[in-house]
Amino acid sequence: MNDIEKRVEETLNSLDGMRRAEANPFLYTRIQARLQQSRSGLERLILMAGKPAFAFLVLLIVLATNIMVMLKGTAEASAVKQEQIQFAVADEYHLDVPALYDYENPEP
């Protein structure tokens, strides 16, 4: 085994016999304080609202609502227009049903 291989093996075995690292004694106090913090329902909602997934969902809902309103508006507008055209044609060619007492537009 040459020198480099020997060093490689020694490096690989350098963790043998190691002890566990001990945390800062104040870490326990810090964790306790964090666990004792109580979260109100509003705080949880605010935290959730801060997440990107929630913002993306809200954006999707807003876009979907916008598209639905636009489509509905377009459909209604075309229906109204169609009706107007029908009335105009009926009026032009006197196709409307005359009222019984409509003296201004007598039947031809």
Added chain:
Amino acid sequence: MVYNTALSIVQQAEDAEDVTQEVFVQVYQSIEGFKRESKFSTWLYRITLSKAMDHERKKKRKKRFAFVKSLFGEGNEVVVNIPDFNHPGVSLDNKEKAGILFKAMQSLPDNQRIAFVLNKVEGLSYQEISDVMDTTVSAVESLLHRAKSNLRKDLKTFYDQLRK
């Protein structure tokens, strides 16, 4: 156990403390969901490794973003200085080599890194590691074999370059 495992993954004391805190908060919040299908220590290791690896991924993303934003110093050189990690549990005569090994471990794939840390740092048996990683003993043997093989390759390159 939690702090030691976290420290071996994130390789910075402050980050390890943050991860440890997150682990205990998670345990506190989800203790009722612990079904006792495995040992409590197995469950604790899983949470610790999950939090530690998440932390590492976040750190890598930040580094990539910072690199894109340009961290160049004078003469167009990258000036990111990664400090060497000294695990406090390693004996004095092995500190330098252990520092080199911990640095090499950073480039291992996640699963290999986890298996290596659990075996070498925490001293778990192959059976215990397979319980933590939810896999078979032979899979753990394979992961450790590949981890050591990758580490040998990286260390050989490192020492070759040092020689030149």
